[in-house]
Amino acid sequence: MNPALLKHVTQIMEQGSKSFASVTRLFDTATQHNTMMLYAWCRYCDDIIDGQELGRQISNVDKYDAHEKLQMLQYLTRQAYDGLPMTEPAFAAFQIVALSNEIPQQQAFEHLEGFAMDVRGDPCRTLDDTLRYCYHVAGVVGLMMAKVMGVREASVLDRACDLGIAFQLTNIARDIIEDAKTGRCYLPLEWLYQEGLMPDTIIYTENHPALARVASRLIVEAESYYTSALTGLAGLPLRSAWVIASAHGIYRKIGIKVQQAEAQAWKCRQKTNRREKVTLLMAGAMQALMSRVAIITPRDPKLWLRPH
Known part of the structure; x- marks a missing residue:
C-alpha cells in the first residue's frame, strides 16, 4: 500500500470510529492496515448512500439519487474484484484487502444489500x-x-x-x-x-x-x-x-x-x-x-x- 493511501485510510478510521480505532492499534501491522482498508470502504459506502461524510450530514439524498448511488457502488465493487484500476481511494483500498485476503465477492455484495434495504425502505x-x-x-x-x-x-x-x-x-x-x-x-x-x-x-x-x-x-x-x-x-x-x-x-x-x-x-x-x-x-x-x-x-x- 502506498503511503498516500495508508494516510487516507488511517484518517478515515481515526475520524470515523474512535472506539474501534483505539483497539485496532493492537493488531500486527499487516492486519491493522487491512482492517483500516476494509473500514474505509464500508465507511465510504455508508456515507455515499446517506449523503454524509464520516457520519455527518452534508447533503440530502432522495430515493432516486440513493438508488443511483447504490448502483454505482455495485459497479465499482465489481470492477475492484475484476482487478481494474481504482481511482477512488476507498475502492483502491478495498481492492487490495479483498483480493489479498480472498474475501468472497458474495460477501461484499451481501454488505451492499444492507444499503439496498435502506434505499428500498424495507x-x-x-x-x-x-x-x-x-x-x-x-x-x-x-x-x-x-x-x-x-x-x-x-x-x-x-x-x-x-x-x-x-x-x-x-x-x-x-x-x-x-x-x-x-x-x-x-x-x-x-x-x-x-x-x-x-x-x-x-x-x-x-x-x-x-x-x-x-x-x-x-x-x-x-x-x-x-x-x-x-x-x-x-x-x-x-x-x-x-x-x-x-x-x-x-x-x-x-x-x-x-x-x-x-x-x-x-x-x-x-x-x-x-x-x-x-x-x-x-x-x-x-x-x-x-x-x-x-x-x-x-x-x-x-x-x-x-x-x-
Whole structure:
C-alpha cells in the first residue's frame, strides 16, 4: 500500500470510529492496515448512500439519487474484484484487502444489500427482519474481518458474524432517536406496537419510558450474540483475539449504558470514556489468554444463522 493511501485510510478510521480505532492499534501491522482498508470502504459506502461524510450530514439524498448511488457502488465493487484500476481511494483500498485476503465477492455484495434495504425502505416488522438487516450491515463485515485475520473455519466465521450482529443491535439501541429523525426505524415494529408506539412517535420525550423498554429488549437480545461471539476467540491468533475481545467489551458496555440510562438514554450519545476503555482493554487481554485453553461450547441453535 502506498503511503498516500495508508494516510487516507488511517484518517478515515481515526475520524470515523474512535472506539474501534483505539483497539485496532493492537493488531500486527499487516492486519491493522487491512482492517483500516476494509473500514474505509464500508465507511465510504455508508456515507455515499446517506449523503454524509464520516457520519455527518452534508447533503440530502432522495430515493432516486440513493438508488443511483447504490448502483454505482455495485459497479465499482465489481470492477475492484475484476482487478481494474481504482481511482477512488476507498475502492483502491478495498481492492487490495479483498483480493489479498480472498474475501468472497458474495460477501461484499451481501454488505451492499444492507444499503439496498435502506434505499428500498424495507420495514423491520419482526425481530427476524431486524437480525437480517444486522447481518447485512455488520454481520457480514464480521465475516470479512475474520478473513483478514486468517480465519477459514466455518464455525469460527459463524461466531464472527454473531459479533457483528451484536455490535449492530447495540448501535440500533444507541441511535434510535438519531435514526428516527431521518425516517428510519430498525426496531421490530411488533415490539413498538406492543408498547403503543409508532415509528414516527418515538422521538417524543413522553414516549421514551416505553421506548426504553423496547431498547432494553434489544440489548438483551444482543447479549446472546455477544456470548456466542466470545467462543470464536479461540480460533483467532492471540493478538487478534485481544483486539476482538476488547472491541467486544467496549461495544457491549455501550449497550449496557443504554439499558441502564432507561428513558434518559438518548439525551446524549452513549459511549465509553478513556478509563473504561483502558479497563476493557485489560479485560480483553485476559479473555484472549483464557481463550487459548477454553472449552468450546456448541453454538446456540436458536440464534439467527447466516446464509451458508
